[in-house]
Amino acid sequence: MLTVERHKLIIEKLKEKQVVTIQELVKLTNTSESTIRRDLAFLEKEKYLKRVHGGAERLQGKLAEPDVAEKSTKFIQEKRIIAKHAASLIEKGDCIFLDAGTTIHQMIDFLTKDQNIVVVTNGLHHIDKLLKKGIRSYVVGGFMKPTTGAVIGNGALLSMNQYRFDKCFLGVNGIHSEFGYTTPDPEEAAVKQRAIQLARDTYVLADHSKFNEISFAKIADISAATIITDQLQIEQQDLFLQKTNIEVVEQ
Amino acid sequence: MLTVERHKLIIEKLKEKQVVTIQELVKLTNTSESTIRRDLAFLEKEKYLKRVHGGAERLQGKLAEPDVAEKSTKFIQEKRIIAKHAASLIEKGDCIFLDAGTTIHQMIDFLTKDQNIVVVTNGLHHIDKLLKKGIRSYVVGGFMKPTTGAVIGNGALLSMNQYRFDKCFLGVNGIHSEFGYTTPDPEEAAVKQRAIQLARDTYVLADHSKFNEISFAKIADISAATIITDQLQIEQQDLFLQKTNIEVVEQ
DNA sequence: TCAAATCCATTCATTTTCAATCAATTTTAA
DNA sequence: TTAAAATTGATTGAAAATGAATGGATTTGA
Numbered sequence: 310m311l312t313v314e315r316h317k318l319i320i321e322k323l324k325e326k327q328v329v330t331i332q333e334l335v336k337l338t339n340t341s342e343s344t345i346r347r348d349l350a351f352l353e354k355e356k357y358l359k360r361v362h363g364g365a366e367r368l369q370g371k372l373a374e375p376d377v378a379e380k381s382t383k384f385i386q387e388k389r390i391i392a393k394h395a396a397s398l399i400e401k402g403d404c405i406f407l408d409a410g411t412t413i414h415q416m417i418d419f420l421t422k423d424q425n426i427v428v429v430t431n432g433l434h435h436i437d438k439l440l441k442k443g444i445r446s447y448v449v450g451g452f453m454k455p456t457t458g459a460v461i462g463n464g465a466l467l468s469m470n471q472y473r474f475d476k477c478f479l480g481v482n483g484i485h486s487e488f489g490y491t492t493p494d495p496e497e498a499a500v501k502q503r504a505i506q507l508a509r510d511t512y513v514l515a516d517h518s519k520f521n522e523i524s525f526a527k528i529a530d531i532s533a534a535t536i537i538t539d540q541l542q543i544e545q546q547d548l549f550l551q552k553t554n555i556e557v558v559e560q
Numbered sequence: 561m562l563t564v565e566r567h568k569l570i571i572e573k574l575k576e577k578q579v580v581t582i583q584e585l586v587k588l589t590n591t592s593e594s595t596i597r598r599d600l601a602f603l604e605k606e607k608y609l610k611r612v613h614g615g616a617e618r619l620q621g622k623l624a625e626p627d628v629a630e631k632s633t634k635f636i637q638e639k640r641i642i643a644k645h646a647a648s649l650i651e652k653g654d655c656i657f658l659d660a661g662t663t664i665h666q667m668i669d670f671l672t673k674d675q676n677i678v679v680v681t682n683g684l685h686h687i688d689k690l691l692k693k694g695i696r697s698y699v700v701g702g703f704m705k706p707t708t709g710a711v712i713g714n715g716a717l718l719s720m721n722q723y724r725f726d727k728c729f730l731g732v733n734g735i736h737s738e739f740g741y742t743t744p745d746p747e748e749a750a751v752k753q754r755a756i757q758l759a760r761d762t763y764v765l766a767d768h769s770k771f772n773e774i775s776f777a778k779i780a781d782i783s784a785a786t787i788i789t790d791q792l793q794i795e796q797q798d799l800f801l802q803k804t805n806i807e808v809v810e811q
Numbered sequence: 812t813c814a815a816a817t818c819c820a821t822t823c824a825t826t827t828t829c830a831a832t833c834a835a836t837t838t839t840a841a
Numbered sequence: 842t843t844a845a846a847a848t849t850g851a852t853t854g855a856a857a858a859t860g861a862a863t864g865g866a867t868t869t870g871a
Contacts, residue, residue, distance in 0.1 A: 312847095312848075327568075328562055328564055328565050328568075330562060331828080333692050336691075336692065336694070337692075340849080340850085341849070341850045341851075342828090342829095342850085342851095343849070343850055343851075344848085344849060344850075346828095346829075346830080347848085347849090350830095361562060361563065361564045362562070362563055362827090362828065362829085362856095362857065362858075363562045363563070363827080363828065363829095363857095363858090364562050366564055433687050433691070433699070436684050436687070436704065439704070440684070440704060440706045440709065443706060445703075446703075446704045447701070447702060447703050447704065447715065448684070448699060448701055448702065448704050448711060449701050450698070450699055450700050450701025450702065450711075450715075450716075450719035450722075451698060451699065451701065452696075452697075452698050453687065453690070453691060453697045453698065453699055455691045455694065458691065460699060460701075464698065464701075464719070464722050465701075467719075467722065468701035468715070468718075468719050471701075471715050471718065563857095563858075582818085591859080591860085592859070592860045592861080593818095593819095593860085593861095594859070594860055594861075595858080595859060595860075597818095597819075597820085598858085598859085601820095613817090613818065613819085613867070613868075614817080614818065614868090
């Protein structure tokens, strides 16, 4: 995880919480105590927060301002462009599945209540935003994986069986012409797999860093989905274009 | 709990109460007498309050503002006392169901990871806290009701059928000796009903305002649960004590 | 007033948190 | 490609926070 992303997460946390412990942030960002301490030291110097023993405290200042850090980082920008395009594919009245993960999370900003869509998601971090938007939403039941905020496990698969989707939007960790779509956790892979089975159309949202990567658990062959990305090396282009649908969003 | 958090709680308490005893604060913050004494010493030095024998009293200094805005905090503290007692009933290794709602929400603060419990909940607002605490948790699948953050509907009932609970903790809107437990939304009532069916023991957490109230949808007869509350009118006491288990937590 | 009960300050051992440092890795620049 | 710079996680002794215990002070009520 990038430094700026962590900083953004910490600031977000303090917007909602007043005080936050170091241990919480370690879990949230999946890094070490040392790193969080450094982050806090930096953010304190920048007047974003006040350090206290065991954590940090909100400061009435910079972070009272609306979304400064938000949407500013290059990485997030890239994801937002992809997410925006993905959202534009949704039609009125669609029933869609939204996978857990930050890329998919960005999509929610581009959904509107009056599209009259129905959303099903296994992403716990999406819930708040969906509710605030007033979008008709269903959550998948099952085990809540702390690190990613994804609902997984056998319960999740059963729970999903109640639904059918017009479109399904997934994040992945690796895209490879031979090994297909992959992700580190087999249980998360199983959920994505099931989502694909239950959906008429599947879209994989991926920034450039995901291409030619292979992770542990296979989700599906590359032909199982349409890839939405924002840039592609020329040599990759040929390779992928032969085998699957791919939509490249220009900057 | 962080030191600054305790300090804030104490100050909040004094905004509302004029004087507060050490014992109250011990209960409120779930810490030791020593810690509270140290907190009071510090806050006195900072001119936030004046220590008196047995506790502390408000000072017309820094926190002089009447700040009546916090009508909610009083309620919250009442709920916390009830919630703490409820949490104390949980045994190592228990599988428990946590209903949606603010009273139940307070319980989470008193759960610990090393109790090795399993939590199932339909309360979306509980998720964050549960994950942060590192407690093994499952979410009920189904429709996310925006106003209350409860998961409801047929999907929820199906999803819950996968589980059995040692104990089940519910919030309600009305408790009446004749009409039993009631709540405004029939769909939420159905979830609570199902939780009762799936649990060995059921506890209803209720502050004084819930007694002798009747809401729209019936959940169960009054004998279906043990009520946990913090105060009870004398005339009510007789009435209820005949018909059901009730545990009154003293201040 | 006196005795019992409660409350308090102090001390101590334990636990948690902290800052500083270092080696390993990753990123950047040349 | 190589070297410099930045980032990271682990380690370590110091500092802070905590809960319990002790004995002295204060309050209470008979």
